[in-house]
Amino acid sequence: MTDPTPHPTPGSTARPAAPPPTPPVPLAALLADRDLGLRRIAGPPDDGSQVVHWVHTSEMADPYPYLLGGELLLTAGVQLSDAYADEYAARVVEAGAAALGFGVTPVYDTVPPALVEACDRHGLPLLEVPPRTPFTTVARGVWRLMAEARHRELRRVTQAQQGLAAAAARQDPVPAVLRQLAVRLGGRAVLFAPDGAELHTTGRAPSPGARTALARLARVVRGGPASATDTAQGAHLAAYALGGGQGLVLGVATEGREAGDHTVAGVAVVLLSLLTAPHQSAAEAGRSAALVRLLLGATPAEAAPLLGPGPWSVVHARGGSTPFAAGALAAALGSALVDTDGTTTRIVTDREVTARPGWTLGVSEPVEPAELAAADTRAERALRRAEATRTPLVRHHGEGLTGLFAPEEATAHARTRLAPLTGSPALAETLRVWLSLHGSWDRTAVALTVHRNTVRQRIARCATLLDADLDDADVRMELWFALRWA
Secondary structure, three states: OOOOOOOOOOOOOOOOOOOOOOOOEEHHHHHOOOOOOOEEEEOOOOOOOOEEOEEEEOOOOOOHHHOOOOEEEEEOOOOOOHHHHHHHHHHHHHOOOOEEEEEOOOOOOOOOHHHHHHHHHHOOOEEEEOOOOOHHHHHHHHHHHHHHHHHHHHHHHHHHHHHHHHHHOOOOHHHHHHHHHHHHHOEEEEEEOOOOOEEEEEEOOOOHHHHHHHHHHHHHHHOOOOEEEEEEOOEEEEEEEOOOOOOOEEEEEEOOOOOOHHHHHHHHHHHHHHHHOOOOOHHHHHHHHHHHHHHOOOOHHHHHHHHOOOOEEEEEEEEOOOOOHHHHHHHHOOOOOEEEOOOOEEEEEOOOOOOOOOEEEEEOOOEOHHHHHHHHHHHHHHHHHHHHOOOOEEEOOOOHHHHHOOHHHHHHHHHHHOHHHOOOHHHHHHHHHHHHOOOOHHHHHHHHOOOHHHHHHHHHHHHHHHOOOOOOHHHHHHHHHHHHHO
């Protein structure tokens, strides 16, 4: 008996299958639901990649025009015949359906052998739907599993957002955010500089080929689209251009790609863009103008009004582990006036300075803008004392007793008393540090980064040149004030 229903030719009206944007349900999870009682009877072995995006029921002879791709197509075979079984399976595969579910009632008592053979031939998973399971029950089972998947995805994204936000509030926020992103995605996170260099990288290292491909993808994003994806040597790659006009790119390499990965990466992109972008308020713009005027030849007194009323403190700091650590410290101290040479960071701020984890700070007393140069020297000395005493923060206080003397007289006396050390700045500095540390050889050596025997030799030389008994407390006090006045 032949099927009187006309059927279209396989391959006609071909179009690429595009599954709907719904959480995929593993076919294995659907088969594991005992209440449904589904049984797999044909098709390729399941390697874990077979998923269902939704359910569609159709008794059309050719369901192709009504399928979007990724469906579990349910049918009772109303218009199916043995002669048309192969063509039917081919059209379902061509439409991009994930699997075919065949109900054995009311038309057939068993799944037609011709359909089983056709599904095996075309690689289409075929599920037997028992008589006790209505198609609506199968659909509800898929929606339930889909809702559970969506809930897991939302919970994962929410937890990732909370973790990334907490990382952004840490001392070194940029590497902390990258580490958190790598943990949440189970892969590698890389921050690329404008020249393509890896500023910071963390997480599970990909293969050399995948690493090269990720760097290449970062170059593509830097010159064009805001994001791009690729695969290389089994790794899923993604690159995102950061905002702020800095030319920075976030690269991510993972072994697999899960629902919600793009959302999690998007949160990291926003946070990293904010953390690495320059920010200037109206007050900061005025301070930048003051710096420009100084560069163009203005005197500190002329540029000072643009800095604001102050008073200002100078901070010398050592610590941090990334190129962005200095900027993060300045932001924590409420200032955009920051300079770093890779070893020491200098910041000018009008805020109260408190100790910061991971940093050693030396802070000058608050001064007017015209006195910032002198405050810079005092902040440097405070930092050395902080390092010598292993103290997180040391403040330089006012001159104390020096206010009882006329500055000119005190300076003249200091220069006369220290004249034998003129031309030997190393000796004068060693004496100053040694006196500030109460004659401690070890701590002075640490502060000056020299050997303790070098300190002993220099102090002995100072005693000889100054003709002074450095064991005498009065002599020490006199020399200490002379060094400060000088």
